[in-house]
Amino acid sequence: MRLVHYEAKGDDELASQTLASTVEFADTVLSRARGLMFRRSVPDDYALVFRFEKPGTRDLHMAFVPFAIDALWLVDDEVVQKKRLRPWVGLGRATADTIVELPAGAADDVEPGDVVHVEE
Template sequence: MRLVHYKARGDDELTSRTLASTVEFADSFLSRARGLMFRRSIPDDYAVVFRFDKPGTQDLHMVFVPFAIDALWLVDDEVVHKKRLRPWVGLGRATADTIVELPAGAADDVEPGDIVHVED
């Protein structure tokens, strides 16, 4: 699995770039609650994906996460919000049916309106 970023370039042309080649899904109550807590770091090509049944307000916190991350809130694979969360004290909130957490800097060129999709 890999996480791919699609960006419109005009004239209906899309460019793509792999954001992460290692994708972990937080699909249980425990894995969602834990997220990245208690890890010392994550690899540069890593992403954790949280999927929800329908779009709704989704919160993130950085309690017990000692490194910065980039967080993306998606609705139907479209980026609706992006935020860099600081270690230990970062907070984020937006509407989403999917949240993606990546190493800080991995989503620098991702903007609202872009598409981010998990592919086999």
């Protein structure tokens, strides 16, 4: 499983890039509440994916996360917001049906309007 970024290049051409080859899902109440808290680090090719039934306002916090991350808020795989969250104090909020947390710098080439998709 991998997380792939599709960037429009014009004339309906898409360029793809693998953002993460190690994908973990936060799919229980406990795993969603914990997120990346209490971890010391994550691998460079890692993504934590939160999926929800429908789009809604989704908040992220960095309490007890001692490293920066890139966060992506998606609706139907389209990036609606990207934000770098600082260790311990970072906060983010946007509408999403999926949130992706990546190591800081992993989403540097991702922009709102791009597509990010988990592929089996």
